[in-house]
Amino acid sequence: MTRRSAIIWLTLLAVAIVLPWLFYDFAHHRPAGFVISMLSQMGMMIILALSYNMLLGQAGLFSLCHATFFGFGGYSTIHFLNAAGAGELPVPTELMPLLAGLSGLGLAIVFGAMATKQRATAFAMITLGIGELVATAALMFHHFFGGEGGVSTDRMIDQSLFGLSYASGIQVYYLIVGWTFVAALLMWLQTMTPLGRMANACRDNFERAQFMGYDPRIVRFLQFCLAGFFAGIGGGLYAITYEIVTFDAVAAPLSANALLMAYIGGNMVFVGPVLGAVLITLLQSGVSLMSNSWLIYVGVLFIAMVTFAPAGITGIIMAHGPVWRAGRLSRLILPYLRLVVPGIATVAGFVGMVELLSFLTIGAAAGKHLVLFGSPIDANTAAPWAIAIVLLVVGTVWLRFEARYFARVWESVAGSVEARA
């Protein structure tokens, strides 16, 4: 590890430690509860997204059963905690996520042996089947999964390396910070091992990798197992935080979430999934409270990413690197500014249409009142519909026009940067 990356890692750790204290709740003399729970959620999601990216980004494997290992780790931890609480398992709380990771690893070995026989699309289908299999089983078998109600535990088992009781959220948060840091560091180091490099090679050209004497199947298998291990750790933290694990932790929506986080953040750079996890968690706790059409926005964002920016947000940022180094970033300011107004118009028009439509069918039935952009709106009058449609149509046409201009400037700037290099 170079000195520069060591500084970055330690800075991030320091930020994670200090962050909850910036939102101090003076009434109760502790950091604000909702901030802690959101940051805790972020930590788990970072592990989930990073471990997912070991498959998607590093090995080019599109898996749809990642939540299976996350959830299995969670369920196992509940049972470990219950056993520890009953005095049958002398393991401190701090090491529970490790046991969860090992459970995830065990399951990943079983399913990985089947799934990694294939790659690309067939792999995606098999993992879809495995995910559905475990999720369905979770609803049916009560001894391990607890059926629909899930299984619950008490995390205060009185076994701690540091004498902590884990009664308060902040103690659990620091446990999550510690494990997220360790897991992320290990995953980062793994990208530089021969296995990590071979995973990249098998992603880019598996026939060539095979020709050089490596078995792509073994590489896929090992990568899959490791991803399952780290996902299990995330699930262990989930179980410790919420003290209950239900069907939601193994079900398909969480697998989809892992994919969304890794892809929107950017799967070609290590920090991409971290950014994605933070962003999606923020959006989820923000937007999903305000709108019940949260999924359609995510879907549109995702499709837009797949079509126009396959390298994700970090990919967009990275593309500006060479331009910035060549000192040409100033030429892009005007084109960017010209995108702002039509961009806002399009988004506002789209959000307006979605909210108006979904209010008529879902919201009105629930007896709610529609509030858009801070003002109450009557969805039965024509004016809001007309405004939304005009904004959407005019915005889209204008945006297309400006996007062409932007593309022209970008081509010329990038071309001149390349010519100099």
Place this chain on the structure above:
Amino acid sequence: MEVLLVSLLNGLVYGMLLFMLASGLTLIFSMMGVLNFAHGSIYMLGAYFAYESTRWIGFWSALLIAPLLCGAIGAAIEIWGLRRVHHNGHIAELLFTFGLVFIIGRSVQMAWGMLPMPYRVPASLDFPLFTLYGLQFPAYRGFMLLISAGMLGGIWLLLKRTRVGMIIQAALTHPGMTAALGHNVPLVFTIVFAGGCFLAGLAGVIGGNYQSTEPGIADAMGPIVFVVVVFGGLGSLAGCFIASIIMGMVVTFSVVIDASIADLLRPIGIVPRSDDLLGEILTVPVARIGALLPLLMMVLILFFRPRGLLGTRDT
């Protein structure tokens, strides 16, 4: 005996419905290498479109309008969506259709709400076709069988007996060579994708009032159709057909079987306790884990025969 015969008929109806969905998916997948995750969503759209057009025009025209709309949506997805991401590889195409699932799912909820729609069997088909051991077999199920058998024959004729079918078959295995011979392969892709969506829409029309028309049906049908495609093997319509019928039978029969693994073990003297995990797995009746069986079968066939039943190639 009566249970057996009735389940056999119902299994056949469900299996043929599965085949209508799976055949389109298999064709699209074998030909373009694109696994259309949104196939279940198109099925759902078909059901909703059929409900709307039944309300305004009537069931018989819905039988044509809804699939045509679904086909048009499929063509639009292929032309404006998949072609753009095609150069980023198959994973990008997969991700694209995966995103569509969210959008279509939410759009349907936005347009029609969360509650099931009262999409009913047309009155002209709402009578018992025949009575079997005192149990009535609805005419609508016979009609479903008729439609799906007609579709099976139609697809077979189209692929084996027409020029378009020949080109589709050629593009299935040798897209490069077919293009070199002067055929418009991208157009063939669009036709196949739209055709697959047409079939899914048709399945939606006749399946929407057989099951129910609600936002959950896309998620309910999606995975089992994938199971059928994997089980039957890639690139093989015959395998797809056999797998559909098998899955239809498995799902229908598992509902009526009340035995468990423990019942098989009892004659050899093993009586498992039911108060631990293993015991629970052994004593749970088949009827309760019916939804699990197709998935289990898929995992097993992948383990022993990764190509599926009649698959011609690995992917």
